[in-house]
Amino acid sequence: MDKIFIRIVAFIITFGLVVNLPWWISVLWLAGLTIYFPLYLEVLFFCFLFDTLYLPRYEFPYTALSVAFVFLLLVYFIRTRIRT
């Protein structure tokens, strides 16, 4: 329950930060959360938010979303390799 609550609070704070902070700070913040939480799926939403708010056209591959996808899988693989 606590973990879910922490993730919800982190989601709300991150939404505010992503919208208002310079993009490179937001990227560092998101990278930190992705490493801290096990499988931080919310990062896909936040990078999709970046693309939706600021990218002039929806053209595949969406830049931020694709980077987040690769980074999330990379962190997951490294995490599982370290633990086993």
Next chain:
Amino acid sequence: MNYPLRNKPKHPNRAPIISVVVLFLIFCLSGFLFPNTLRSGLYSLSRPLWFLGGGVSSSFSKVKEFFVFRNNLISRNLSLEDQVMHLELKQVDYETLQKENQDLKSQLGRSDSSSHIISRVLSRPPQSPYDTFVIDVGLSDGVTVGSKVYISDSIIIGLVAEVTPHTSLVQLFSTGNRKQESTLLRTGASFVLEGLGGANFKLDVPKDADVLWGDVFVYPSLSSSVISAVYYIDTNSQSAFKTIYLRTPINVFSSQWVFVEKNNG
């Protein structure tokens, strides 16, 4: 003869990977299927946060002004008064020339009838990683895709790229690798400027090309609007070309307001 393995290899749990891939595909598909609905929804969600963030940052930026010495304030005040007087004189000249310009155009049967609406900038670089602005006017205010966006009466910065009922996304001419046709005001020659991001441009021309420091490039239209001015020319003795670096003559990223050409049709 086959012997069964004593320790069966563990099957890795594929569920997390599948969930990441599925979510990624859902976002991609929703972007394709409902681009405008998503944009409108997310702009509506972000709008109050942008206003809140803008208010907080502007109140924090004033804090340092409380700690300025009185002498500094007096000298700054005097220099600003001088500047205001100088600008007022220039304003009179400008208005006279503008009137003369409009009269000449109307005598030649051309008139610039476009009207501009003022718009608040909701988000700009460095919040946006793609050299784009989000502004608070949209379809309901007469803005359409391709409307010109100005930062002052005569400085154009970009075009509206996406529009929702109450918000628009402005793509700057300086967006990285974007090509923009422009005219050199002094000679009338046409060039294609390449965006470098952050209100900067680059232009590669033959060494003999007549481009000088401080030259102004304008948007090719009936009423000339400044896109950028030359601030550095890189000439290499080994090359037959010279690289010209240009930037918008005003700090685009500190402005709270922009002017958008309204579609009267």
